[in-house]
Amino acid sequence: MALTTxxxxxxxxxxxxxxRDPDVFLIGEDLGVYGGAxxxxxxxxxxxxxxxxxxxxxxxxxxxxxxIGASFMGLRxxxxxxxxDFISCAFDQIxxxxxxxxxxxxxxAPIVVRAPSGGGIHGGPxxxxxxxxxxxxxxxxxxxxxxxxxxxxxxxKSAIRDNDPVIFFEHKALYRRVKEDLPEQEYxxxxxxxxxxxxxxxxxxxxYGAMVYAAEEAANxxxxxxxxxxxVDLRTLLPIDEETILASVRxxxxxxLLHEAxxxxxxxxxxxxxxxxxxxxxxxxxxxxxxxxxxxxxxxxPLEDAFLPNARKVIEKARWLYHY
Amino acid sequence: MAAVKPMGxxxxxSFSEALDSEAGLARQALYYMQLMREVEERIExxxxxxxxxxxxxxxxxxQEAICVGAGLAAEPDDMLFPCHxxxxxxxxxxxxxxxxxxQYMGRVGGLTRGKDGNMHMGDLRLRxxxxxxxxxxxxxxxxxxxxxxxxxxxxxxxxxxxxDGATSRGDWHEGINLASVQKAPLVLxxxxxxxxxxxxxxxxxxxxxxxxxxxxxxxxxxxxDGNDVFAVxxxxxxxxxxxxxxxxxxxxxxxxxxMTGHSAHDPGDYVPKHLWEEWAQKxxxxxxxxxxxxxxxxxxxxxxxxxxGIRRDVDAAIEWAEASPFPDPSELLEHVxxxxxxxx
Ligand SMILES: Cc1ncc(C[n+]2csc(CCOP(=O)(O)OP(=O)(O)O)c2C)c(N)n1
Numbered sequence: 001m002a003l004t005t006x007x008x009x010x011x012x013x014x015x016x017x018x019x020r021d022p023d024v025f026l027i028g029e030d031l032g033v034y035g036g037a038x039x040x041x042x043x044x045x046x047x048x049x050x051x052x053x054x055x056x057x058x059x060x061x062x063x064x065x066x067x068i069g070a071s072f073m074g075l076r077x078x079x080x081x082x083x084x085d086f087i088s089c090a091f092d093q094i095x096x097x098x099x100x101x102x103x104x105x106x107x108x109a110p111i112v113v114r115a116p117s118g119g120g121i122h123g124g125p126x127x128x129x130x131x132x133x134x135x136x137x138x139x140x141x142x143x144x145x146x147x148x149x150x151x152x153x154x155x156x157k158s159a160i161r162d163n164d165p166v167i168f169f170e171h172k173a174l175y176r177r178v179k180e181d182l183p184e185q186e187y188x189x190x191x192x193x194x195x196x197x198x199x200x201x202x203x204x205x206x207x208y209g210a211m212v213y214a215a216e217e218a219a220n221x222x223x224x225x226x227x228x229x230x231x232v233d234l235r236t237l238l239p240i241d242e243e244t245i246l247a248s249v250r251x252x253x254x255x256x257l258l259h260e261a262x263x264x265x266x267x268x269x270x271x272x273x274x275x276x277x278x279x280x281x282x283x284x285x286x287x288x289x290x291x292x293x294x295x296x297x298x299x300x301x302p303l304e305d306a307f308l309p310n311a312r313k314v315i316e317k318a319r320w321l322y323h324y
Numbered sequence: 325m326a327a328v329k330p331m332g333x334x335x336x337x338s339f340s341e342a343l344d345s346e347a348g349l350a351r352q353a354l355y356y357m358q359l360m361r362e363v364e365e366r367i368e369x370x371x372x373x374x375x376x377x378x379x380x381x382x383x384x385x386x387q388e389a390i391c392v393g394a395g396l397a398a399e400p401d402d403m404l405f406p407c408h409x410x411x412x413x414x415x416x417x418x419x420x421x422x423x424x425x426x427q428y429m430g431r432v433g434g435l436t437r438g439k440d441g442n443m444h445m446g447d448l449r450l451r452x453x454x455x456x457x458x459x460x461x462x463x464x465x466x467x468x469x470x471x472x473x474x475x476x477x478x479x480x481x482x483x484x485x486x487x488d489g490a491t492s493r494g495d496w497h498e499g500i501n502l503a504s505v506q507k508a509p510l511v512l513x514x515x516x517x518x519x520x521x522x523x524x525x526x527x528x529x530x531x532x533x534x535x536x537x538x539x540x541x542x543x544x545x546x547x548x549d550g551n552d553v554f555a556v557x558x559x560x561x562x563x564x565x566x567x568x569x570x571x572x573x574x575x576x577x578x579x580x581x582x583m584t585g586h587s588a589h590d591p592g593d594y595v596p597k598h599l600w601e602e603w604a605q606k607x608x609x610x611x612x613x614x615x616x617x618x619x620x621x622x623x624x625x626x627x628x629x630x631x632x633g634i635r636r637d638v639d640a641a642i643e644w645a646e647a648s649p650f651p652d653p654s655e656l657l658e659h660v661x662x663x664x665x666x667x668x
Contacts, residue, residue, distance in 0.1 A: 033594050034522035057492030057528045058459050058520055086458055089493070122378040122430075124441045126457030295660045299379055300430030300438025306653035 003179035009149035010114075010170055011040050013156035014078060016186065018048055021076060024160055025052040027063055028080030028114075037082045038116055038175055060089035067111040068098050068165075076160055077111050084117035084169060085129045098165040099140030112159045112166045117145075118210055118260060119292075119308055120173040124299035130209075130261035130292075135167045136238045136270070142191055143238040145169040147212035149180045151235050154189025162191060171210045178213070194241040196248065200230030202322055203254035205314065206245055206271055208234040211258050217311035218318060227322045237267060245271065246279050253284040254321050260309060263291035285324035288317050343396060346554060347621040352396060353553045354612045357388035358631060360412040361609060362638050363421050367428055371642070372588045377428045379441035384409030386551070386583030387515050389608035391485065392416070393556030394513045394576070397564050398483050403473070404452045405466045405484040408443045409515060409582075413485070417450040421638060425645035433648030437655065460490035463499030463512070470508035470567075481509040481567040483560075489520020491534050497541075500573060504541045509567035511560065512543075512575040515550060517582035522594045535577040543573040550578025551608040581606075 004012070018024045026032075026041055026048075032055040035042030045053040056063050060081060067077035081087045087094070090113070098109040119128035135143045142164055146152040152170065159166040197212055198219055205215045212233050219229040232248050234241065249255045255275050257268035268289040275287050290309050298304055343349050364383040371377045384391065391410035395417075398404060406413045414424065419435065427434030427445050435445035436454075446454030453469070456462050466484035473480045490496055491514065503510040514534045518525050531537065538545030544566055548559045556578055563574035581603035585592030616622045 030522045037521075055523055055527050057523070058489045059492045059494070061494055089458055089461075089495075122441070124379055124444060125439070126444065127380070293657060295657055296439070298439050298656065299436075299441035299444075300651050301378060302650045302653050303430075303438055303656050306656045 004149050004182045005176050005179045006149045006152050006170070007038060007040055007175035009153035009182060010156050011042065012182075013153040014041070014160070015044065015047075017157055017160040018044070018052065021160075023074060024076040024078060025054065025070075026078050026080065027054040027056060027067055029056055029058055029063075029082050031055060031080050036080060038172065040114070040170070041080070060086055061093055064090040064093040064098070064111070064113060067113070068093060068101070068109045071109050071111050072107060078160060079111060079113045081113060081115040083127050084115035084131055085126050087113065087115050087131060087167075091134075094135070094141070094165070094167070095138045099138045101140075102164065103140060108163045109165050110163045112156070112168055114156075114168045114170060116172045116175075117169045118171040118173055119297050119304060120210065122299060122301065122304065123172075123297070125296040128297035130169070130259070132167075132169055132237055133261055133266050136267050140165070141238060142166045142236065143169070144191065144236050145171070145209045146235055147171070147174065147178075147197070147209055147233050149178055150182060151189050153182060154187055155191065155235065157188045158191050161188070166191070169209065173210050189235070192236045192239045192241055194232050194234045194236070194244040196244070197231040197233040198229070200252065201228040202252055203227070203256065203318060204230045204232060204248040204252045205256045205258050205318070206232045206234065206248070207258040208237060209260060211260050211309060214309060214311045215258055215314055218314035221311065221315055222318055225319075227318065229318055240271070240274070242274055242278070246275070249275055249279045250282045253282055254324070255283070256288045256290060256314070256317055256321060258290045258309060258314060260292060262294050263289060264294050266291050285321050288321055290314060290317055347616075347619070349396065349554065349557055350612055350616050350621055353389070353392050353557070354609070354616065354627070355630065355634075356392045356396075356412045356415055357553065357609050357612065359415055359421065359634050359638075360388050360392070361385060362634050363424060363641075364411060366638060366642060367425070368584070368588050371425070371428065376646070378430065379428075381428070381442060381588035382408040382586070383584055384411060386603060386607060387517060387580045388412060389553035389556050390513065390515045390550050390578045390580060393553040394483060394485070394511075394560040397557055397560035399480070401451065401478075401480045402564070403466070403469045403480065403482040405462045405469075405482065406443070406452065406455060407462070407485040407487060407490070407515070408455060409487070409517075410485045411443065414445070414452060417452055419447070419450065420641065422641035422644040425642050426648045429645055430650060431645060431648035432651050433645055438651040439659070458493075458495075460486055460493035460496035460499070462486065463496045464502065465499075467499045467503035467506070467508055467510055470503055470510040471506050473509055474506070479568050481511055481564055483511040483513060483564075485513045485515065487520060488514060488516040488518070488525060488534055489523065489528055491537070492520075492528055500541050500543065500575075503573045504543050507570060507572040509570070510573040511563040511567050512573060513560070514575065514577045515580055516577055517580050518599075519582050519586070519595065521586045521590075533577055535575055538575045541573075543575055544571070545575035545577065547577045547579065550580030551606045551611065553608055553612055
């Protein structure tokens with residue numbers, strides 16, 4: 001069987017939900033005729049027509065605002081931001097309206113906002129960002145960031161069925177780089193559940209998105225030195241699956257939090273606090289963070305390479321922590 | 325403030341004729357339009373394909389008359405806010421092509437020393453504000469620059485460039501409205517190239533012209549043939565005069581066509597072929613050249629020599645840029661903040 005790429009997995013997930021539920025529709029820039037800047041929605045205009053695949057003007061705030069409005073009418077909008085970097089143009093509609101609707105006046109706003117994010121593609125400061133922390137700081141939202149094709153498909157389906165607003169980050173560097181065999185039969189992946197991506201004994205790396213693969217590369221290398229590293233892939237960033245994280249840390253007694261987004265105010269800090277609060281007596285070393293340094297994402301390859309966390313940086317910290 | 329040299333980069337090429345004469349304008353305009361096209365051809369068709377440029381590439385092929393015609397109507401102290409198809413504005417302000425190649429290749433010789441790529445560059449000493457990638461985000465910023473020009477009692481104006489698609493953003497509307505109520509000296513230059521990425525104009529707006537929106541904000545506007553550098557320049561002069569006289573913002577809508585895909589990775593298959601063919605007949609560079617010869621302002625061999633000079637300059641500029649080093653990773657955290665407070 002042919003392997004399915006991450007980008008194809010998202011596409012299949014959306015496609016299946018559109019077949020299943022006539023209220024699901026797509027709204028965003030260049031997603032119909034062009035099939036989306038990353039071709040996630042390729043062929044959908046032909047299959048589902050202009051009524052359900054809406055090419056909009058360059059109007060992120062209107063895209064999200066209209067999605068919220070349509071959701072009040074019983075529709076299930078899936079909005080696309082061409083790059084996650086432009087989600088800030090729709091910030092108010094997301095954080096001040098969609099996120100607060102259920103709490104304020106018991107009105108669900110079941111929208112999905114898809115946002116291709118992440119660096120490693122030489123996109124520079126405006127086409128590489130990882131803005132998930134802004135949204136993790138917003139109660140009422142759910143935030144998803146899959147790392148595998150399997151999860152990308154299963155989670156986009158769950159996101160579309162979810163009755164609350166979901167921000168769905170798709171890592172651009174993974175779109176065509178990761179592939180796997182997907183089940184023939186239909187499946188979903190639950191929101192709010194992390195998974196142990198790789199089992200280990202000696203220390204835990206908690207991560208998500210493209211950094212799962214940096215952790216995996218590091219784990220392979222460390223295994224040769226006899227260090228066994230467990231990798232927890234969060235998959236959902238809000239709500240946080242504390243149980244899976246704490247279970248892993250209690251087992252290994254050492255924790256590293258790894259993300260591609262910048263360090264200060266990143267979700268690694270939140271996770272570190274939870275580990276300190278709830279698993280302190282199990283710890284045999286300090287909780288460490290590995291993240292991008294506090295600066296914009298630079299364009300030039302040597303700068304971007306220095307900026308992005310990678311396997312080498314994970315190996316260094318993991319070794320240190322192992323020997324602590 | 326660095327002086328801006330209103331001349332070419334070729335050795336020995338200078339523009340002695342005033343821009344007031346059509347012949348003088350033609351000479352300068354042709355030079356900058358050709359330089360822009362040559363630089364962008366090398367970027368898009370050579371360096372990008374050779375893998376020497378790793379990031380996005382957006383060019384203004386077929387639209388050169390807009391930034392050149394308008395840019396030449398601005399005084400050196402006027403502020404410029406280019407968009408991603410306005411490369412010649414940088415040359416007019418004295419940025420050397422070699423800096424542009426270095427910028428695209430992520431080298432320290434580029435305007436941002438590798439921090440950013442492609443057209444995302446600026447230099448306040450040259451009064452060019454770096455592009456904000458989010459379309460139309462520049463418009464409120466330009467409104468603020470224009471308000472500051474008024475605040476300081478200067479006679480300078482601000483010129484901001486954008487595409488038709490950008491006019492769909494709320495920022496565009498908010499910026500214009502604010503500038504209008506403040507009567508700020510803001511010149512708005514729209515390149516209406518009929519597409520925003522893959523989205524044709526009729527999916528972008530339901531009125532016929534971008535300029536139709538001007539009355540709603542109480543500002544002056546006119547529509548020009550964006551492939552006629554003389555027409556664009558004259559309109560820009562009217563707009564600049566209007567703004568300098570304190571009469572508020574002025575919008576120029578330049579009708580043109582994007583003669584490429586959206587970017588180097590987009591072949592633009594969604595554009596009907598006949599449109600490419602029709603607009604190829606209206607190429608702004610061919611038009612100036614033809615007119616110069618018809619009017620007897622220049623002879624063919626003279627213009628060929630200028631073209632050859634541009635190609636040589638561009639060869640040398642690429643060589644210089646390729647010799648410019650990549651930034652050292654130690655520069656990563658430089659310039660996030662200024663360590664010193666303001667001293668008055
Ligand atoms: C807010 C925002 N959304 C999406 C994009 C992605 N994008 C870059 S250029 C572009 C099309 C711009 O069209 P237009 O303003 O007409 O300028 P043109 O490229 O045609 O010159 C889009 C959608 C962006 N840069 N900013």
